[in-house]
Amino acid sequence: MPWWKEKRTYRILFIALIIGVVIYFLYLIRGLFLPFILAIVLVYLLNPLVDRMECRGSSRVAAILILYLGVIIIVTSLLMYGVPRIINQLEKLLTTIPIYSSQVEDMVNRIQQRFADSTVPPGIQQIVDERINWAEARLLEIVRTAADLLLALVSNLFNIALAPVLAFYIMKDLQYIKGRGATLIPPRCFSDTCRLAREIDHVIANFVRGHLIVVAIVTVLTSLALALVGLEFATMFGIIAGLAELIPYFGPFIGAVPPVALALLQSKWLALKVIVALFIVQQLEGNIISPKILGDSVGLHPLTIIIALLAGGQLFGLAGMLLAVPLTAIARILVSFTWEKLT
Structure with missing residues (x-):
């Protein structure tokens, strides 16, 4: 029997159609x-x-x-x-x-x-x-x-x-x-699919739980530090600094730019105090908080993370930088699994 008359072919086409409809529906309700x-x-x-x-x-x-x-x-x-x-x-x-x-x-x-x-x-x-x-x-x-x-x-x-x-x-x-x-899930793919799902779930769970805890801690510490040195809008800048922690490596710099820039417009002495306060917070975050809470949460080499962040920022802006690390970690799992099956 020709392949285009087999039941399996129609099943694959039906599944592809369903997936296409679902993707298009998700695109329509993306808001x-x-x-x-x-x-x-x-x-x-x-x-x-x-x-x-x-x-x-x-x-x-x-x-x-x-x-x-x-x-x-x-x-x-x-x-x-x-x-x-x-x-x-x-x-x-x-x-x-x-x-x-x-x-x-x-x-x-x-x-x-x-x-x-x-x-x-x-x-x-x-x-x-x-x-x-x-x-x-x-x-x-x-x-x-x-x-x-x-x-x-x-x-x-x-x-x-x-x-x-x-x-x-x-x-x-x-x-x-x-x-x-x-x-x-087809029975022949059940064990492999469950293994992939567990690995991806582990990466997402580590990223979400660990990073949100770090975000909360950095937000509080930054707000308190900026308020102590007398900078206006300390709470708002603390929230910005906390959210910026979702972006590895570049996040501390992104979160520091607005308060330092505002302080420079007021006085050089205030700017120096803000820089010192932010430096202390980032040292606490980088050497104590993140290693204890995150560890190696996504299993990626630092160079891979930096490249992923640059690519995500170039392609999709801030949203791309926020999603770059977890998506790259998921891609690594999928590529490793596929390579394992092909070799």
């Missing part, structure tokens, strides 16, 4: 990905605790509800203190951006005037002027981007509130979901 991503993050954070409570005799639903109650108490306490403070800082920052912009322009004009009065060759002077203008534009862009990111969090409150609801049903029926997924 709803945020609550699902947040729900998965919540599942990775809370499900181990739910499993432990269930092993000790509690029902799964009761365990989830108890954990949710604890999380609600903690989050509500943080929001009651943090949200009004962050909103006030955002409003103040948005009103002071024009002032800081004029200060940057004055600074640039003074530097350009010094170069114009010096004996620097015109070609080099032009290059320096262009670099100064570029730095000015980048500085203002960083400040505006930081403000836009925080405002985006506020504007996505509905999606953020929807995530715990989705996470509840995922955790409640997690074993059922796994069982249904297992029935879709």
